[in-house]
Amino acid sequence: MDRDNRMNGLGQRADRDRDQRTGLPVLPTSFPEFVGLMALLMALTALSIDIMLPALPEIGEYFALEHPNDRQLVVTSYLIGFAAGQLLFGPLSDRYGRKPMLLAGLGIFIAGTVGAVSVDDFDYLFLARSVQGFGAASPRVISIAVIRDLFSGWQMAQVTSLVMMVFITVPVLAPAIGQALLAVGEWPWTFYFLLAVGVVCVIWAGLRLPETHAAAAPRAPIRLADALWRTLTSRQTVGYTAATGFLFGCLMAYIGSAQQIFVEVYGLGAAFPVAFGAVAGVQAFASFTNAQLVQRHGMRRVSHIALIVFCAVSLVLMAVAPLEPPLVLFAALLATVFFAFGMIVPNFNAIAMQPMGAVAGMASSLIGFHTTVAGALFGWAIGSYFDGSVQPLAIGFALLSISALATVLLVEGRRGLFRGE
Numbered sequence: 001m002d003r004d005n006r007m008n009g010l011g012q013r014a015d016r017d018r019d020q021r022t023g024l025p026v027l028p029t030s031f032p033e034f035v036g037l038m039a040l041l042m043a044l045t046a047l048s049i050d051i052m053l054p055a056l057p058e059i060g061e062y063f064a065l066e067h068p069n070d071r072q073l074v075v076t077s078y079l080i081g082f083a084a085g086q087l088l089f090g091p092l093s094d095r096y097g098r099k100p101m102l103l104a105g106l107g108i109f110i111a112g113t114v115g116a117v118s119v120d121d122f123d124y125l126f127l128a129r130s131v132q133g134f135g136a137a138s139p140r141v142i143s144i145a146v147i148r149d150l151f152s153g154w155q156m157a158q159v160t161s162l163v164m165m166v167f168i169t170v171p172v173l174a175p176a177i178g179q180a181l182l183a184v185g186e187w188p189w190t191f192y193f194l195l196a197v198g199v200v201c202v203i204w205a206g207l208r209l210p211e212t213h214a215a216a217a218p219r220a221p222i223r224l225a226d227a228l229w230r231t232l233t234s235r236q237t238v239g240y241t242a243a244t245g246f247l248f249g250c251l252m253a254y255i256g257s258a259q260q261i262f263v264e265v266y267g268l269g270a271a272f273p274v275a276f277g278a279v280a281g282v283q284a285f286a287s288f289t290n291a292q293l294v295q296r297h298g299m300r301r302v303s304h305i306a307l308i309v310f311c312a313v314s315l316v317l318m319a320v321a322p323l324e325p326p327l328v329l330f331a332a333l334l335a336t337v338f339f340a341f342g343m344i345v346p347n348f349n350a351i352a353m354q355p356m357g358a359v360a361g362m363a364s365s366l367i368g369f370h371t372t373v374a375g376a377l378f379g380w381a382i383g384s385y386f387d388g389s390v391q392p393l394a395i396g397f398a399l400l401s402i403s404a405l406a407t408v409l410l411v412e413g414r415r416g417l418f419r420g421e
Helices: 002-022 031-050 053-062 068-096 098-116 122-150 153-167 169-184 188-208 224-232 235-265 269-297 299-323 327-384 391-412
Strands: none
Touching: 031 068, 031 122, 031 153, 031 169, 031 188, 053 068, 053 169, 053 235, 053 269, 068 098, 068 122, 068 224, 068 235, 068 327, 098 122, 098 188, 122 153, 122 188, 122 327, 153 269, 153 327, 169 188, 169 269, 224 235, 224 327, 235 269, 235 299, 235 327, 235 391, 269 299, 269 327, 299 327, 299 391, 327 391
16 A cells, blocks of 8 residues: 555656646546556557467468468568557657557557458458557557656656556466457457457547647657657667667567467467466566666666576576476576566666657657567567477577677676666
């Protein structure tokens, strides 16, 4: 109860400060409702990807795909559109306001979802998924920008952790929802479900989320070229964005290969969503833990220690992979990696966004674009090497996590690691 009151107070103080500085309206939502709405908007992409995983074999059969790994393109096509959309919606939200761009993106997402259930050719499904991902970029980018509008520093990291703690339930539940929909219908039912969620997002955000960006106030907005220059010349922003991209490559490699690994390697069959959700679910606990630790120890110290853990466990996973580890050991190592992931990403995102208060939309777009493109490319590259074992995934995790650590070292220097800020 005390913690809830403290966080409500944090949200109220941020609202009052923002109102005094810019004249923007105080949020009409309670702090828990604000967290819930931001979590849903951020989770739309995770839902749109993970709910499809149980349906991939059925989609492959329906469209007569020649190679089993080609069904991973259902995920990759979405990420292509998602990456492109992030370049657009963030800068436009800096100029024209968060809410108009949010609702426009959700409308495009709904249009792509409707298109996906109307196709009879895989190329058109690829296109519809790209449109769907393009629209979903709006809630993903703008939710981060909205949080940055209202919070900064460790407060932003703490709020982001709370949002992630809520939204991480989506990858835990989404495959099970997808499996349940397949039990009563065919693969298009997953898109009908996404259509319903998109409509809920439009109604909830349209009614309860006001404009939060100062650019909506009557003053000259920052030029897009200036915003781009500010973002790309920040060593801190660029470095931590690059490091996050390597880690998202691990996440997307896991998502793209999970169905094949758990079903074909470990023979789980319909129980695949249970294993997938159990591994992903540790990120919720990690986000809760991060929210407790970040105020006391600082974003850098918490995330840098977590990154060391991520690298160490990835190397262990790579070492045991040739020995065909049993499911329990494989899942335990993955869970440890993703626990560390849950303590890295909110902090890395907050550190990257910290210098970008005046151009949060542009910064959020470029950060999201890079992490999505990097995640999609690295994930597809690793997933395409799936050979009936866990070795490609394990090697990919090790190489990408070491690359992330090297990038942070370049930004911070050896003495900059583990700083308490």
